[in-house]
Amino acid sequence: MILNTPSVDANRIHARFSLDYPDAKGPAFSLDVDVTVPGNGITIIFGQSGSGKTTFLRCVAGLEKPDRGRLAVNGDIWQSETTFLPTHKRPLGYVFQESSLFPHLTAKGNLAYALKRSGSAVTSELYDRVMGIMGIEPVLQRYPDRLSGGERQRVAIARALLIQPRLLLMDEPLASLDAARKQEILPYLERLRSTFDIPVLYVSHAMDEVARLADHTVVLDQGRVVAQGNLTEVFSRIDLPMRFGDETGVVLKGRVVERDTRWHLSRVAFDGGELWVRDGGDALDRWVRVRVLAKDVSLALASHGDTSILNRLPVEVAELSQDQDEAIALVRLKTGPAYLIARVTQRSVHQLKLEPGKRLWAQIKSVAIVR
Amino acid sequence: MSFSEADIAAIWLTLRLATTVTLVLMVIGTPIAWWLARTRSWWKGPVGAVVALPLVLPPTVLGFYLLVAMGPNGPIGQVTQSLGLGTLPFTFWGLVVGSVFYSMPFVVQPIQNAIEALGERPLEVAATLRAGPWDRFFTVVLPLAKPGFLTAAILGFAHTVGEFGVVLMIGGNIPGETRVVSVQIYDHVEALEYAQAHALSGAMVIFSFVVLLVVYGYQRMQAPLGMKYRV
Numbered sequence: 001m002i003l004n005t006p007s008v009d010a011n012r013i014h015a016r017f018s019l020d021y022p023d024a025k026g027p028a029f030s031l032d033v034d035v036t037v038p039g040n041g042i043t044i045i046f047g048q049s050g051s052g053k054t055t056f057l058r059c060v061a062g063l064e065k066p067d068r069g070r071l072a073v074n075g076d077i078w079q080s081e082t083t084f085l086p087t088h089k090r091p092l093g094y095v096f097q098e099s100s101l102f103p104h105l106t107a108k109g110n111l112a113y114a115l116k117r118s119g120s121a122v123t124s125e126l127y128d129r130v131m132g133i134m135g136i137e138p139v140l141q142r143y144p145d146r147l148s149g150g151e152r153q154r155v156a157i158a159r160a161l162l163i164q165p166r167l168l169l170m171d172e173p174l175a176s177l178d179a180a181r182k183q184e185i186l187p188y189l190e191r192l193r194s195t196f197d198i199p200v201l202y203v204s205h206a207m208d209e210v211a212r213l214a215d216h217t218v219v220l221d222q223g224r225v226v227a228q229g230n231l232t233e234v235f236s237r238i239d240l241p242m243r244f245g246d247e248t249g250v251v252l253k254g255r256v257v258e259r260d261t262r263w264h265l266s267r268v269a270f271d272g273g274e275l276w277v278r279d280g281g282d283a284l285d286r287w288v289r290v291r292v293l294a295k296d297v298s299l300a301l302a303s304h305g306d307t308s309i310l311n312r313l314p315v316e317v318a319e320l321s322q323d324q325d326e327a328i329a330l331v332r333l334k335t336g337p338a339y340l341i342a343r344v345t346q347r348s349v350h351q352l353k354l355e356p357g358k359r360l361w362a363q364i365k366s367v368a369i370v371r
Numbered sequence: 372m373s374f375s376e377a378d379i380a381a382i383w384l385t386l387r388l389a390t391t392v393t394l395v396l397m398v399i400g401t402p403i404a405w406w407l408a409r410t411r412s413w414w415k416g417p418v419g420a421v422v423a424l425p426l427v428l429p430p431t432v433l434g435f436y437l438l439v440a441m442g443p444n445g446p447i448g449q450v451t452q453s454l455g456l457g458t459l460p461f462t463f464w465g466l467v468v469g470s471v472f473y474s475m476p477f478v479v480q481p482i483q484n485a486i487e488a489l490g491e492r493p494l495e496v497a498a499t500l501r502a503g504p505w506d507r508f509f510t511v512v513l514p515l516a517k518p519g520f521l522t523a524a525i526l527g528f529a530h531t532v533g534e535f536g537v538v539l540m541i542g543g544n545i546p547g548e549t550r551v552v553s554v555q556i557y558d559h560v561e562a563l564e565y566a567q568a569h570a571l572s573g574a575m576v577i578f579s580f581v582v583l584l585v586v587y588g589y590q591r592m593q594a595p596l597g598m599k600y601r602v
Contacts, residue, residue, distance in 0.1 A: 063495050087498035088506075094499035102493065104514045113510070117501040163500055 010075040011039040017059045017066040031223040039074040041215035042200040052223040062087040093160030095170040099152040101144040108140040114162040134158040150181040168200045207247040236339035243324040249293035272336025276310045280369045289371040294343035296365040311364035381555035389531040392470040396478040404482035434540025478527040485519020529582040
């Protein structure tokens with residue numbers, strides 16, 4: 001007999017949840033998702049508030065009990081028709097949105113709580129590595145109310161790492177912080193990715209976090225999955241039900257192929273073209289991630305050399321779509337296998353007679369290396 | 372101001388009763404408080420009301436029903452008899468049972484309030500750190516709700532020391548067995564022994580005042596810690 005278990009894959013996370021809140025008081029909400037993501041790297045669960053992303057994460061953690069569900073993490077069944085592992089039996093780490101440190105324990109006491117319950121003994125090497133990455137050694141003797149918001153979140157992340165999880169869940173860990181604190185923590189998260197080989201499910205509604213951290217993306221809207229796939233692919237789509245306004249844009253992965261020291265610029269080659277970007281100190285041959293916002297892309301029928309714009313790419317119109325603003329259209333542009341999005345007025349669409357298949361030039365006003 | 376031997380016996384008996392009742396109430400009151408704090412069941416209202424009944428009922432009413440229930444034909448009486456324990460009225464353990472009901476709200480409500488104030492989050496956090504249910508209770512609930520538990524124990528103890536009506540109904544007046552301080556004072560007054568009544572009553576006033584002072588002082592000291600969790 002061949003068992004039909006396609007979802008039990010040694011290097012995949014498969015989650016299928018169905019959950020109803022027929023709440024008479026609040027708005028009725030239902031979550032119905034079927035998600036398969038790679039069992040490594042950072043997967044961002046993206047969506048606006050109320051999209052069900054936190055509920056999804058809570059289902060994965062077993063904090064919410066879906067009516068029907070199935071969850072397999074890298075070959076282990078956490079939930080099926082017959083089993084439901086309670087949260088404390090799931091080998092996961094969870095970082096909550098707001099501070100979740102126990103107020104009756106010092107930072108060190110909070111870490112000790114995890115050390116004591118970790119699946120296997122934490123080696124001093126791992127401990128030192130976590131301390132080094134999160135940079136919290138100087139504040140260990142303090143109680144949570146004597147820590148800054150950023151320090152609290154770093155201790156909470158360290159605590160989640162010391163439990164030695166096989167899956168790390170993060171629920172908007174930066175949302176409670178101001179922009180400056182956020183910039184302070186993002187590098188720690190990047191180091192976390194490069195140092196630990198733990199798959200991460202990361203809930204966020206912030207585009208900048210997504211562009212910087214995500215390897216893989218799942219987009220939720222009103223409790224349903226509207227897109228899932230790799231970051232570049234998902235964010236080059238313009239047919240998703242939600243609109244991101246000024247934040248609309250694509251993320252491209254490319255390599256630094258030239259550094260122009262005179263003008264402090266780098267040339268980044270991606271599959272589908274090349275872009276000049278401000279030199280961010282990245283060495284030659286390094287892989288970088290660049291973000292091209294749709295509002296910075298304008299269209300021209302001919303290549304103009306006499307402008308201040310550095311980057312011009314020959315593109316082909318692939319698809320047109322209406323922005324949430326009536327006057328604005330989104331144009332999806334194909335360059336090689338890659339896509340750009342341009343945000344232009346409907347009048348320009350009419351004047352340039354834009355339609356799928358039309359060839360023209362994309363002028364890119366600014367490009368930012370996000371990583 | 373001096374205490375007679377009978378006074379000392381009454382004081383000693385009262386302390387023994389209050390200690391026993393407090394211990395029993397902490398053990399059975401905690402799960403009740405836990406359930407009341409966290410259930411969304413329809414039963415929360417009725418159960419909460421039953422627990423709070425002694426706050427409003429005359430102690431004689433409570434004592435009367437307990438007397439009937441624990442008597443030879445009452446449901447509790449039949450159980451204790453079939454267990455070979457005899458009947459409970461007019462015994463020390465009868466007083467314990469009566470006092471447990473009488474002091475229940477004073478123990479359940481502070482614990483319930485403390486657990487409600489704690490919320491779901493610390494328990495969820497502990498669960499994601501692999502702490503099982505008992506582990507969560509002892510390492511998270513108990514330390515964070517400690518002020519509630521201490522208040523409950525102190526109030527349960529003090530309220531049992533202060534009871535009179537229930538004791539008189541189901542305990543009677545047996546020296547060394549059911550004659551607690553409040554009954555002893557009553558006896559002194561009946562016998563017109565005002566000096567002795569003064570001594571015991573004065574001691575009770577001081578005791579009760581100190582207890583409340585400690586509870587309120589402690590609650591004020593702890594209040595800021597309770598707030599800290601809500602970021």
